[in-house]
Amino acid sequence: MVKKDDFFRETTLRICGSLQIATALADVFDYFKRHFPIIGMRLSIKDDDLGAIRNIALVADNQREFPEEIVPLSKELWSEVQDWAPRVPHIFTADMDERFAALVKLESKAELVMPLWMDEKLCGVLTLRATRKEHFTKRLIELMTSISRPVTIALTNALAHERLKRTSELLAEDNRLMRKEYYLRAADEIIGQDGGMSHVMHMVRQVAPLNNTVLLLGETGTGKELIANAIHFSSAYKDGPFVKVNCGAIPEQLIDSELFGHEKGAFTGAVTAQRGRFERANHGTIFLDEVGELPLQAQIRLLRVLQTREIERVGGQRAIPVDIRVIAATHRNLEGMVLENRFREDLWFRLNVFPLIIPPLRQRKEDIPALIVHFIDKKAKEMGIRKRPAIAPGALEQLMRYNWPGNVRELENLVERELIIRHDASLVFDSLPNAPAGTRQPVAASEDADISGPLPLDDVLAAHIERVLARTKGKVSGSGGAAELLRVNPSTLRARMKKYNIRSKPSVM
Numbered sequence: 001m002v003k004k005d006d007f008f009r010e011t012t013l014r015i016c017g018s019l020q021i022a023t024a025l026a027d028v029f030d031y032f033k034r035h036f037p038i039i040g041m042r043l044s045i046k047d048d049d050l051g052a053i054r055n056i057a058l059v060a061d062n063q064r065e066f067p068e069e070i071v072p073l074s075k076e077l078w079s080e081v082q083d084w085a086p087r088v089p090h091i092f093t094a095d096m097d098e099r100f101a102a103l104v105k106l107e108s109k110a111e112l113v114m115p116l117w118m119d120e121k122l123c124g125v126l127t128l129r130a131t132r133k134e135h136f137t138k139r140l141i142e143l144m145t146s147i148s149r150p151v152t153i154a155l156t157n158a159l160a161h162e163r164l165k166r167t168s169e170l171l172a173e174d175n176r177l178m179r180k181e182y183y184l185r186a187a188d189e190i191i192g193q194d195g196g197m198s199h200v201m202h203m204v205r206q207v208a209p210l211n212n213t214v215l216l217l218g219e220t221g222t223g224k225e226l227i228a229n230a231i232h233f234s235s236a237y238k239d240g241p242f243v244k245v246n247c248g249a250i251p252e253q254l255i256d257s258e259l260f261g262h263e264k265g266a267f268t269g270a271v272t273a274q275r276g277r278f279e280r281a282n283h284g285t286i287f288l289d290e291v292g293e294l295p296l297q298a299q300i301r302l303l304r305v306l307q308t309r310e311i312e313r314v315g316g317q318r319a320i321p322v323d324i325r326v327i328a329a330t331h332r333n334l335e336g337m338v339l340e341n342r343f344r345e346d347l348w349f350r351l352n353v354f355p356l357i358i359p360p361l362r363q364r365k366e367d368i369p370a371l372i373v374h375f376i377d378k379k380a381k382e383m384g385i386r387k388r389p390a391i392a393p394g395a396l397e398q399l400m401r402y403n404w405p406g407n408v409r410e411l412e413n414l415v416e417r418e419l420i421i422r423h424d425a426s427l428v429f430d431s432l433p434n435a436p437a438g439t440r441q442p443v444a445a446s447e448d449a450d451i452s453g454p455l456p457l458d459d460v461l462a463a464h465i466e467r468v469l470a471r472t473k474g475k476v477s478g479s480g481g482a483a484e485l486l487r488v489n490p491s492t493l494r495a496r497m498k499k500y501n502i503r504s505k506p507s508v509m
């Protein structure tokens, strides 16, 4: 028969032999089995945060790997267990008090549960399992009682280790999140995140990880596409495709096959089957840019896809399920269009789940200096200009006073134009339309911008022409030129521009 001292020493060495408590317990189990007919062992902690017993290590004859298990206890049982005296084993059998059924796993066998105390309270239990309760002899109980101290110490060490591990995992998670945030900051190069775009960026961070539809509202050139990108790349879909559709640029008769694809022979010219943009965006993000330009017929079909998350190719029979994040954008006042029956109300409701308004540049002028520097750096690099050109004194101030009807895009184009014109001299930005500012009132250029009071018609006209010119990158006549967009004769437009002292800028594209 094993001597008490030997048993104590051997068990202690084994239970403290590894910080992996499961390994240590398996070792102890092997040793116990040499002396007693037991068939399993379990080490559990009393988890006060959970109000439950957590089985952290189990070994049985032919099983070594158990997942951790949480055993919730009823309130009564919980308080009863708290009172279990230290080193007084409890024996349970199949005909025991059934309240303990959850706590012990009998399956018609017997268990001996030894309470483990630390700092004057119960911290866990060590359980032995046998086929019959007669195997729990007086001798075994005596030996079990003797080792309760080292087992408790091993258990608390394992817990401390676990807590430490969890803390460092939490830290690592924080770190990952921070880096993700950094990624959003650095890689996408959104200027003004701490300035005029801070509110938008806050919303972006909130909405990106959710998979809901986002509607980006803002004037042309404010950065809607950039924000759509940022949302995609910080979403769960970031490893999937980002597919952009310019809803205003697809001829009406092609919209269906562009968006949803077509089967071979669906219409004249459909010589092969083709996947549409929705299908290509599967498991990624589809960016429906200028969604306000969609003809009503296409709006109906888009709504159906948003409702069912299924598409049907033109000429196809089957519905193809798609798993897609939808981001839509428009510079239009969709609500107004709904009132005018130019945009379907039901589609607007679908899209308007999380509207995000990107303010025009004139409402966040504090971002202008950083944007100018950003674009100078970016364009200079693209153009192979090694030395960053300086900005002439006073130029920045003038840029700050300008109204920027074309928003960030206009500013970007201006910087590019300036770099082309100036080469290596300092940048003066005198090609700025409307400079010197102050001769005219600043004009809110968009249809839906809030205009505080009535403006002189000439101011509105001048601002509108400037805005259109910004959009056409200074192109006056010809296809895609400002005259065409404004539906006036180019010579009429030139006369107006002369009257309002608006310069036509050289097209840089």
Ligand SMILES: Nc1ncnc2c1ncn2[C@@H]1O[C@H](COP(=O)(O)OP(=O)(O)O)[C@@H](O)[C@H]1O
Residues within 6 Å of the ligand: 189, 190, 191, 192, 197, 218, 219, 220, 221, 222, 223, 224, 225, 226, 227, 374, 408, 409, 412
């Ligand atoms: N906050 C910003 N920081 C850096 N670049 C910007 C920012 N906002 C817009 N841009 C740039 O300005 C241009 C126009 O932005 P874009 O996203 O296409 O506007 P929108 O889609 O609203 O018309 C793009 O080249 C974009 O990269």
Ligand SMILES: [Mg+2]
Residues within 6 Å of the ligand: 221, 224, 225, 289
């Ligand atoms: Mg755009």
